[in-house]
Amino acid sequence: MNKKRIISAMLACVVSMSAAAALSGCDSSSEGSSGKSAKKSEDGKAVLEVLTHRTDRVDDGSLDEMTKAFEEENNCDVQYVAYQDYTGTIATRMGTDDYGDVLMIPDDVELKDLGNFFEPLGTYDEMSATYRWADRKMDADKNVYGIAYGGNAVGVLYNKKVWSDAGITDLPKTPDEFLADLQLIADKTDAIPYYTQYADASWTITQWQSLVLSATGDPEYENKLLTDKLDLFAEDGGYYPVYKLMFDLFSTPSVIEEDHMTTEWESSKVWMGEGKIGTMMMGSWAIAQFREQAENPDDIGYMPVPITAADGKQYAETAPDYCVGVSKHADNKELAKKYVEWFTGESGFAEKEGMIPAKKDSALPDNLSEFENAEFFEKAATPEELVGKFNEIDTKSGVGVYNGDTDNFKIKLAEAAFAGKGEDEFKAIIAAENEKWAAARDEILG
Known part of the structure; x- marks a missing residue:
């Protein structure tokens, strides 16, 4: 039938x-x-x-x-x-x-x-x-x-051939190495080093949030934000290095597309497969979709988050879709x-x-083979007394860590970066988010 x-x-x-x-x-x-x-x-x-x-x-x-x-x-x-x-x-x-x-x-x-x-x-x-x-x-x-x-392993989607053509032999382990590699791609290939997918930012920019826990290497990090009352954007935490990398990347016109308001999600699958795009921040759920569109599926790879934790290791959180x-x-x-x-x-x-x-x-799955030197982990279970509290604080504060609406801090950071507003604006935005988060946290948790 x-x-x-x-x-x-x-x-x-x-x-x-x-x-x-x-x-x-x-x-x-x-x-x-x-x-x-x-x-x-x-x-x-x-x-x-x-x-x-x-x-x-x-x-x-x-x-x-x-x-x-x-x-x-x-x-x-x-x-x-x-x-x-x-x-x-x-x-x-x-x-x-x-x-x-x-x-x-x-x-x-x-x-x-x-x-x-x-x-x-x-x-x-x-x-x-x-x-x-x-x-x-x-x-x-x-x-x-x-x-x-x-579920997805957290990492970065990339075209192996583009990276190889740029002369890159080792995958980056730090934000500085990542940005330097993207610049090499800009200098030595015709590919767009990093594609922001910003026209669909309501969901594509939220992909950056998935990097936060991996950046810390700490399964208990989200719980500790509450129990230890840590600043959301503490420099030794997870939010700061992830969103600083996003800000620095979006602040560098030479490594992103010329017009971030005209990106095309479906077309980008073809373009990456053709070697016209080098890199994107997407969960491992995207690997199969991009390989299906690629001239050579083996060109589509997935690398660990280019941030090394305090213990000197790279980590990859596994998280559900x-x-x-x-x-x-x-x-x-x-x-x-x-x-x-x-x-x-x-x-x-x-x-x-x-x-x-x-x-x-x-x-x-086999497509996570490039994570052989990274350590997989799952976010720790939430203690009974804290169940729902993170979401409650997030909602009350208006921070919206998983949101991509027009008033969200990710959008504010991205727009400031595209406009070249610099380090002071980055600090001002995250300071405001820290303050909102801390006020809601203290009101809810006491």
């Missing part, structure tokens, strides 16, 4: 609204676990609506192909609804009871509110025995509402949970994408 896969966000909204609700239930019953009548496909199979940000994998049909095994085993029809502006569109849909059966949990849903929108999948003690990053979508009672569909959860309004919640377990543990999607699988007994 040829299934109708909904790609357009506008079309998806119209269809889902006319259908009244996202309906599932792959058993023989006409009612799901919520007591509502489950939607059936034309051939009588129950329908499971899965919302995703992976428009590329819906467009190329690979998600459909992969899911056939699950559909056959459970006698159901999985319908993927993909959104380019996933966060914005899902925020609108979550204002109703109709936001699919299974979906990628938006990061702007506060931990304390997870239970209002999603079904618990188990307790932290239960889930952490099997899955990495089990505390990512966990409330204060240690109920887990989402499982990562895959979106977590997959079950809507509180799903009709057949048990079937929806079964899909989540299958997708995150058995489908092979993470491995195909070059990502780290969520299940702890899975092997790391």
